[in-house]
Amino acid sequence: MLRPALLALILTGATLPAFAQPPSETVPLLREIKEWVVGCDNLRNCHALSAPSGVNEEDDSSLTxxxxxxxxxxxxxxxxFDHRGEPVxxxxxxxxxxxxxxxxxRDLHVELDDQAGDPEVQSYGVIEDASARRWLQRLRNGQRLQLPGDEQAHVSLSGLSASLLLMDAVQGRxxxxxxxxxxxxGAANEVPPRLPAPxxxxxVSPPPLNAQEQAGLVAVALKAATPEEGGSEAKAGALTAQQAMTVARYDCAAYNCxxxxxxxxxxxxxxxxPLNxxxxxxxxAALQGSVWYDEASGTLSYFYKQRGIGDCGGAGSWVFDGERFQLSEFHIMxxxxxxxxxDWPALWSTTPAP
Structure with a gap:
């Protein structure tokens, strides 16, 4: 049986919308689509990147x-484009x-700053809107980008069109x-505005811990931690005039603890x-891998690596406001x-305190 809304469209001769789903999806969003990964943050800003899904070395690419x-x-x-290795x-x-x-x-421009501090990465950007659209229009119907003579420098375009459509849906475009x-x-001004950033x-910086407080807090934190493999280590930092943070590390594997x-x-x-x-x-999953607290800024951070070189995993940070740790940023790959x-997709963005 046809739904009433659909029946009314048919009877009036109106056309169905080209995209049947809502104009946006719940954010933050992270999705793997064939050979691509798409991440959209809490403001609906989106980032898609080529990411081979294979697990064999021959599936690796030096070009992203x-x-x-x-x-x-x-x-x-x-x-x-990011290329890892010799300039190309x-x-x-x-x-x-x-x-x-x-x-x-001709619209590709060499970017001079090293990406993420890695001097072996050369970046080539298309920074003008019209130029970037011309690139996407051409690439959407293709299957593979390849540098001639270099089998490791390639980008699979499988999943690109679906990734672009998802980004459009998230942003109401x-x-x-x-x-x-x-x-x-549809006119550009009909696109929903970017969501406000938290x-x-x-x-508020408290008095730093004195030597006695440091020693006592570290000792208690070490006693509370139960090491199973390897030794434990603890650090402490001030939260307020009455409270402190302790971070005890134990049970370390190859590159996570x-x-x-x-x-x-x-x-x-x-x-x-209570730790809020x-x-x-x-x-x-937070507070794993590597965790640290900076008492100068009230920032609690973590970095989790899925493998030793640290090219996949998750990372996030929180800022203490006197009562709770507010999520400041969150990235995942x-x-x-x-x-x-x-360059991992950002899933959470904020505005610093005035």
């Missing part, structure tokens, strides 16, 4: 294509065995002139107090493809 589309009617569009000439790129041509490659996958006649409440993270009274017997930490989105942590 990033796409960023900021939310909102005037949100910027940017495209960037991207003007020779082949799309399905055919040269891309000067009309596209489907059938809009600003859409990447399915542009239409404003972090300020951390377990941690016992607590807030405690600064005076003996250093009793535990804003949960990570998407059921992210589910596939190990050589992408440095500074």
């Amino acid at each position: 294509l990033h796409l960023w589309h900021q939310a909102g009617p005037q949100g910027y569009l940017r495209l960037r 000439d991207l003007s020779t790129l082949l799309l399905d065995g055919q040269p891309l041509g000067l009309a596209l490659t 489907v059938d809009n002139v600003t859409a990447l996958a399915r542009p239409g006649k 404003v972090l409440r300020k951390f 377990e941690y016992d993270v607590n807030s405690r009274q600064r005076q003996a017997p250093y009793t535990e107090t 930490v804003q949960p990570l989105p998407l059921d992210g 589910p596939r190990c493809t050589g992408v440095a942590s500074g």
